[in-house]
Amino acid sequence: MARQQLWTFDSATVDFEDLDAVVTATHGPSLAQICIRFRLSRAQLSGEVDTLRRRLECLAVDKVLDLASFLDLPG
Numbered sequence: 001m002a003r004q005q006l007w008t009f010d011s012a013t014v015d016f017e018d019l020d021a022v023v024t025a026t027h028g029p030s031l032a033q034i035c036i037r038f039r040l041s042r043a044q045l046s047g048e049v050d051t052l053r054r055r056l057e058c059l060a061v062d063k064v065l066d067l068a069s070f071l072d073l074p075g
Contacts, residue, residue: 012056014040023060036060 010024010033019040026033038059047055 009057009060012053012060014045014052014056016045019045021056021059023056025060034064036063038063 006029007025007027010026012021012023014021019042021038021040023036024033025036040059044055044059045052
């Protein structure tokens with residue numbers, strides 16, 4: 001049985017001057033949309049352009065997981 005994909009990434013944009021990134025995603029079942037904005041380092045932009053969107057999506061997921069672990073702390 002295939003795992004249900006709950007989130008789809010809609011867009012990923014980068015401001016190469018300010019090194020700001022914006023990734024938007026939609027939760028399929030509820031159609032809720034989130035926008036993750038974060039600052040990149042020059043090192044995070046190194047590599048092939050073809051893989052940039054996927055790397056931005058992975059960084060956005062990391063940001064959401066960090067937030068979720070913070071919110072899940074007891075007390």
